Amino acid sequence: MEKPKIPVDLILTKLAEDAEKAQARVQKASDVLLQELDTEIAQTPYEIVYEEDHVKLKHYQPTKPVTLKRPLLVVYALINRETMLDLQPGRSVVNIFQDHGVDLYMVDWGYPARKDKYLTIDDHVNGYMDNIVEFIRTKHQVDKINLMGICMGGTFSVIYAALHPEKIKNLVTTVTPTNFDTDQGLLHIWMKELNADRMVETFGNMPGDFMNFGFLLLNPARLMIDKYVGFMENMDNKAFVENFIRMEKWIFDSPDVPGETFRQFVKDCYQKNLLIQSKMEVGGRRVDLKNITMPMLNFYGKYDHLVPPEACEMLTRKAGSRDAQDVCLDTGHIGIYVSSKCQREFAPKIAAWLKKRDRDDKKRRPKKSAAGKVKSGKAAAKNKPTARQRQSA
């Protein structure tokens, strides 16, 4: 007998089996969902050491002896919250840094209110960030600190490093958009058509929920359908449910973005692409990327649909740093931080990179004799990293 082209009997049998499995899953899922779940995030203890308006500075004490002379300040984006860096034990960038002896500070931008609608990029960079950097410098009695920026926080960090290079020892940027003249990401296409002035006049601050909706629209098939189908397939697994809920808590915890900051970011960056051209002005001062002369480490994700590689990779070429390194990871925008595999790769790499440059600074201290100066100059030229490296992890 010829085998039928459409195995209806097999399909129906499979359907029946799947229905039985689904029924068992639902029964177990109800037990899982009704019991106490551990879904808290950002549980690593910290101390609020500085506050200014809604902005707070968190200090995480290292769990191992401090190995860096200079503390590391992490600046997160204004969109979503920095709690992503400390999702849970075992998936925490904060813990990894602590375990590598890094004295870690993190900016908590808080939840802007209507009265914050007039805060500009200048207020964030030359106001809050500069005050925080001064606080850390004074507290630790150091001339410079290490600065790490994430996404829009990385953009702010780049601006800060260009305007205050004398205060930054090393700069790390992760998934940081600096070149906005690309059609590779949907955000870059959509933002060009946005009337930022009208939006700010209408909304004041850019509502967090509004931006969340926009991010969901970037890939509705995966983010609004497939994600929840995956949840339903695994909702009998307690660990999966807890992780899922933690991510949901973080992803929909979106503060509003101050109106004037949003306006300038969209107009000067997304629409005019002034930053990468060193033409952007912040607080009346031109942001010249050539002023970024300190060592730079630039991470980005190969499959990042929000900040594609084309938006990140030009920075090291435009900056004035002669010790600049690009690292492209096989991951997306937030996978770099929430994937435990990526965390194990990139966070220790950052710590090691900072340690090397922390020590190098002591070695390269110039001697006072004229002969010594010439000698050290030649020696410095010999030891200087030659070409910018690009590697895939």
Next chain:
Amino acid sequence: MSNQESGQTADTLLAAWIKSAADFWGSTLQSWSKYDTTGDGSSTGEKSRTRESFETVFNSWQTLSSVAGDPGAMGAFSNLGRAMPEVLSQMVQASWKSYFYLQQQWLEKGSRIGQSSHAFNFDNLDKETFKAWTEIYEKEFQQFFHIPQLGLTRFYQEKFNASLDKHNRFQSQFAEFMHLIFLPIEKTFKVLQQQLSDLAGEGKLPENSNDYYKLFIKILEGHYMSLFKSPEYVSTMAATLGALEDLMTARNAITQDLLKTMAVPTQDELDELYKELYQLKKRIKILEKEKSAH
């Protein structure tokens, strides 16, 4: 003859009724005057205001009563009564004429709507429908919401009409946007159907229902990516945002007027205050920095 007799009888009865009513209220007023000697208690001995009003009305009634006694005047009233139906029918006729005129105008508008819709290509009916409706609305209906208002409350009326206009614009724009959003889902089902029939023809139809779902999601994702990059989607998204912003602005204007009547600070007033606070704080921070630098 009988009509004349009946008319005369009616006139007589009317005159008699007016006269008897006048006599009754006149005697009532006299008795009130007898017991109300104190007036309103003022030193000038003025009468109470109620009594004064009553006297004014009574004097008018007395005048009418004396007129009623005049056969010629009553005859004039009767003629007026007989002429009333004719006057009323003239008024009704005028109203109908005005209504028919308006109806004619509406029919002409309707025929213009039909003319404007013919200009569109019906090959892409869905897309053209939104365009046609927007054009029709802008040409034929929007003008009603911009008719200048009159009177003390004209500004509020105009704001209300403007918000209705913006609401209609937003509704049509949003409908177009949602139509675009659902387009990939429709296309995905068509493509999936085609792919499944191809697979069925080759005998490679998946047995697992999960495989069907994965195929569906993959196709859907691809369609959304194509849609979101298209200039049509970007322009529709921008237009929908613009319409939403217009609606919110118009709605906020009405809300602010309402808040003002309740002595509640409005958003604009608070924004002005926030701006002043922001500038003050900034100035203080600069001064603090300058002071610490010295």
